[in-house]
Amino acid sequence: MRFPKRKIKILEIIAQRGEADVKVLAEELRTSEITVRRDLALLAGEGLVLRTHGGAMKPESTRGPVGFEPKLATNLAQKQYLARLAAAEIQDGEVIFLDCGSTVFQLCPFIKEKNIKVVTNSLPVVQALLGSRVSINLAGGELDQERQAVHGLLAEEHLHRYQADRAFVGVDGISAERGLSANSELEAGITRAMIQNAQRTYLLCDASKLGRESYLQFASLDQIHCLVTDADAKTAQPFVDKGLRVLREAEENNV
Structure with a gap:
């Protein structure tokens, strides 16, 4: 050719x-x-x-991260499925980090009745959890109106002041060889801060992001404890080989 x-x-x-x-x-x-x-x-x-x-x-x-609303409408059923799997890990009394990703946002309906504290940089997460049993801590800093999220140095410093039992984050790409990647330095900074200050970190990724390397590599794979995905066993295997726990339908059904 x-x-x-x-x-x-x-x-x-x-x-x-x-x-x-x-x-x-x-x-x-x-x-x-x-x-x-x-x-x-x-x-x-x-x-x-x-x-x-x-x-x-x-x-x-x-050119920067896609706005929140367009991302929210994409692959909604898959995102809800991953969120349901991830939410089952959360126990009453815990402190959790939630980033501003559209998949992580789908956790909200599954955690409203839990007695937990949520630390987040996401305005939609705050709105979704208002009036629920969840105690909310919103990071301060520069507001990105498109992403409906708080970013920047002050937001990262805010997150560094707290310790969480679990962090739930999303990325634009994850590679078994090079780890986590993002399309935005601002979002990468927030995700890194959450990872560094959580006892356990859960990465919510649909199958299309596995094996993908995006614009900015910002964290190694060994900083993640659990990959929550809808990928098949073959696609997920390289991450299992790296020692990562992979939470998917097979594990949910004890297969």
Whole structure:
């Protein structure tokens, strides 16, 4: 396959998936990884893709985080499923961190009747839990109106003042080799602060994010205790091999 055809195929794959790594592209194009790297360098030079560690992504992926409302409406059933699995881990009397992710937000209906304290940077989480049994602690700092969340240095310092029994966070990508990645330095900073100050951290990720490496690598895999996912056993196995507990339907049903 000549470069013009490879170019079209590469752009189609990245447009559909948001990003792709060299190995996957080489397999789908039936060419060498060296050729793919050269092609990606040319496409990046034209501004059509952005190079990442091990692959490339759509240029618009680095423009900042997507607003909360569009993310909330995407894959809603999957997010509710992951939230139900994660919520079953929470015990009365605990302090938990909840980040501003749309999947983590889906925990709210499952924890309203629990006698717990929630520390969060998410305005939708606060709104959803008002009037419930949950005690709420909202981080202070700069408000991102699109994400409906508080970010920045002051918010991170606020989180560092507290210790949580569990943190529930989301990411834009997780790799068994390179750990957690995000599209935004601000969100990465909040997630890192929660991870560092929680006894146990739960990462809520649908199958599409497993094996993905995004714009900014910000935490290693050994900082996570449990991966909550809808991925099949084969896709989850590399993370099990790294010593990570993987909570999915099979474990829920004791299979």
